[in-house]
Amino acid sequence: MILFGSKSGPGFVSCQQVLNVMVILGFMFNYMLRVNLTIAIVDMVETNVSVANSSTKSRIDETRFSWDSEQKNAILGSFFWGYVLTELPGGRMAEIVGARKIFGGGMLMASILTILTPAACYLNYYVILILRAFLGFFLGATWPAIQPLAVSWIPPMERSKFIANMMASSLGAALTMPVCGFLISTVGWASVFYVTGAVGLVWSILWFFLVFDSPAQHPRISDEEKRDLEMRIADGEGGRSVRPSNVPWKNIFLSAPVWAIVITHACSVFGYFTVVNQLPSYMKDVLKFNIKENGLLSSLPYLGKYFMAVISSYLADRLRKSGTMSTTATRKMFTTFAVMLPGFLMIVEAFWGINAALSVSVFTISLFFNGAVTAGYLANALDIAPNFSGTIFGLANTLSSFGGWLSTKIVAVLTKDESTFDTWKYVFWVLVFTYIFGGLVYLIFGTGKIQHWNSAKTYPEDGKELQPLKKQADIEREKELIA
Template structure:
């Protein structure tokens, strides 16, 4: 009888915890986040006939009398190299505008609205992309900038959520969920290749946009900003989360009422994160945006091979992100390494080898097998950033982790735009290996500088300005358990009876 009553009272939260659901949704969220970002990088290979001709507003090459949706799938555009790179780079015009505001807004109003809202709007704009391209070159240019505007706020929103849901010694593993973006890129490349080959390039945007819409709806149903706000969390799970956070570094339930901007901008540990993040992501964005073009122009892969082979580096990066974050949290928990030592070791491991590998790429990159291997191994190493600088903002200032991430991603967004302009300038007249090798040498210098800067100035120590003396309690009760552990245990005994 008691067992039957226990079965009746069993809730879904006893099978899958709220934190496990959060992890799953964040993993899927970043997969689909990058899906919405990189779908154009492979679709554009099939969208255009690259001709260095004078620009005209009417750049559509299609005389079909079929319905608009079918014509869009068959249309080719006479965009030259500069125009193509301007479209790829326009994403960053909007992206950099919302990085810092997005991080701060997530600290104030919560990541649920910022991350979910950004994904929802980006999904809608993705579905509208074929129509924008068909209408006019400038229309798709503006649409991609607005799409970047909404996605720009999403990444800095996650560290504040980690500060509310994840104990300090487990945060590397949670931050590794953000590297599911690489998994999303890996899945998107071959899928887009198949869709283009079977249904035309427009199908890429309809399919990926619809997936984003479904995820957004689930996010708002399942996810909340803190354990205290979650209507379906059981009290035992809430007690465990809030107690561990309160006992850990930076677990103060009192939130500052202002941002100590002066201390942040004068902090070298903050600049170590910003500079190294900018250098690392500069290389990553360049690969994400330009690898399909390099494989087509220099290595001469067709669209299906292009999608599959372009995906391999991202799979490697996600695998390393999981491995490195697990090892880092284990080392920190055991006390074998300090947080500072852990972050420096894994950052160096993640950023220096890709720089050295780009030397090989610059010399022997004409070899297709070697080139694919170099990019794959390079991003495999780079996945360790989750155990390095990417988690570091939560170490030094959890109360302002969104702001710090926003600052870092603003610089990296500028770098993303610069990378597209750089490639356009270097390879604009002739996209050959002789021109691309200069791109790779720039990556060598960028990666090595970033690794050395963090090695010198990085730190894992909690900064004093994380909890200024003057502060107000913002939702102060959120980090206090509803009941004591003894009360929860007693209630469980009664229910078991």
């Protein structure tokens, strides 16, 4: 039995299925390489030490560092210095040279840097700052690279499910926390970087062996699978897409549908960062309940968000493919569900959030609903401009990357005098406004219609939505007529 297929016939697992599995694992390990330091640094820093740059031995004979709070936060934040620089270029480069090189190369370099992290820590404080910035530089290019890959491998009416694979990053976060905690307690903090880096390295090697930019470039795909994919993709897009040689920057920056995606993504990510990174402090300081110490409760939001992403994306593609709902209506419905419902839940938190059990429920349900963004605006760039989907997502992710920094500053300003329910209520109202504003912007300006500047040639169908694929019976009838 041939596992991955060959030119002569399909294998037990199709090349498209292999691609899906590798993308799921890729985003899991992508987030693992990103958050491993946030877990390990708790054990890396020596407390109650006043001498700068000195070090002591931990309980398992490991060096700890005397970084103060400012230095610690600078190390954690340096990741974003590089991250924001490559979001937009990464999406565009994936459109030019292919997602295989950008996503795989970014993960490969990030894995190597992760393995080198302990050595960087021992060398100098500034070395680890620079290393983390370069780590962000390489990982920043990976996220927008996946959208161009979907254009070549996934039929238009099935792309929501493929984009849901990006939410496997939530699974990565849910698994990384307990695994890293176990490694720290049994082997030491350095093992976190060696293990996660090695996992990323193995994945990167497999990626370059198993994944290619299109069915036409895959050396082991069967003729049957290749022909089927190319026919369904061409059929869904009407065969009318001619990639322009240059990016229509003016059209992109003046496009209301593009800005609907960018603004809604920024609002959604701002809310996500605030709920995940800032509100646990509220739970601990105000409600005297440390959710991060409860492994089950701390992982529930991540797991819930991933499962909602998969379920909603499956439903979205089913609605679009059957013709039950248009792409525009589908995207708007799921975006409203994913972005505005968390906003309304924050109203509940603003009035009755003094109850710990209610707060945990609100935060968890909020992130659960937010997983439906994959069926909403997150896949929308593939609808309106598949040829520039990487560029659009890169633009959206560049601006939204400031969300984590901005939420930290807002919480710091609003709670600087005292961390009480009365001061945190203002944080909740900020989230109410942000979520609902993002949802309203998309409701007004969002669309599923393909934009005229997506193609180098103008067709009568431009400005219309991509159509559902023909039913298999129609395809077979056409084959018989041709024969």
